[in-house]
Amino acid sequence: MNTFLRPLSGRRRTAPSEALLRTGVVAVLRADSPDHLMPAAGALVDAGLVCLELTLTTPGALEALERMRGEFGDAADIGVGSVRSAVEARRSVDAGADFLVSPGFAADVVDEGLRAGVPVYPGGFTPTELAAAWDAGATAVKLFPASTPGPAYLKAFTDPFPDVRVMPTGGIGIDDVGPWIRAGALAVGLGGALSGDALHGGDLTALAQRARRALDAAAGARA
Known part of the structure; x- marks a missing residue:
């Protein structure tokens, strides 16, 4: 059986999006205000980087x-980061x-993702934390800070x-994308670098x- 889609408490582990599997890069957009989110997102989507994470630490992120x-419809895969509770999920x-x-593993956030049928990427650092998040039903686990x-x-x-799929995030530079993908990362989250x-x-x-x-670095590493 493919453990990636193993039934969990009557529900199925949600698969990553086609866009994530295709591109291997998530843009983590964390800002002091929402004023420049839309122009930055437009530039990223036009460049082909269509997996965008808006963090709840940014004021007005959900709006x-x-x-x-x-604006983007199905052209972009837009998620929410820094989710720390079921209510926020x-x-x-x-x-x-x-x-x-x-940013860390919260079982109720994973449960909400499973209930809603959306991919969920809880954070962890140690092998125990990463394995626990995976066993709870994560789509992939976020190694943080990577x-x-x-x-x-x-x-x-x-x-x-x-069998555990891992998405490293936190302090990763663009030149680090290739080495992470070659090491086995499902995708890489890029923030300030x-x-x-913008x-x-x-x-x-x-x-x-x-x-x-x-x-290009992600594609080259996969090739």
């Missing part, structure tokens, strides 16, 4: 999500989130846990160039 749903799904991401252990840690983890100054009204052309570099 921005609803606007993006209307439900609000995010109601606003149109395509997936949920947590910059601390590096890609070799992922290889060491997946040797005894070959990707967004640069979420503060900065250079959207440079943002698009970084996005294309990241996508």
Whole structure:
């Protein structure tokens, strides 16, 4: 049996989106205000980086999500990050989130994702935390912060846990995308190294160039 789709308490583990499987990169958009989210998101989607994570630490993130749903439709896979409770998970799904991401493992957030039928990516750092999140029904587990252990840690983890899908996030640079994918990552979450100054009204052309570099790195590592 494919453990990735193993039935869990009468429900099925939700599969990652086609967009995530195809691109291997998630743009984590964390800002002090929502003012520049839409222009940055547009530049990313135009560049082909269509998996976007809006974090709840950004004021007005859910309202921005609803606007993006209307602007991009099915062209973008837009999720909500920094989800730490079942209430936040439900609000995010109601606003149109395509997936949920947590900084740590909260079983009730995973349960909400399973109930809603959306992919859910809870965070963890130690093998015990990552395995517990997976066994609870996560679509994949978010290794966070990934910059601390590096890609070799992922290889060491997946040797005894070959069925667990992992998405490293936190402190990853664009030049690190390839090594993480080659180490076995399902996808890589990119934050500040990707967004640069774009979420503060900065250079959207440079943002698009970084996005294309990241996508090329992921594709090259898979090839």
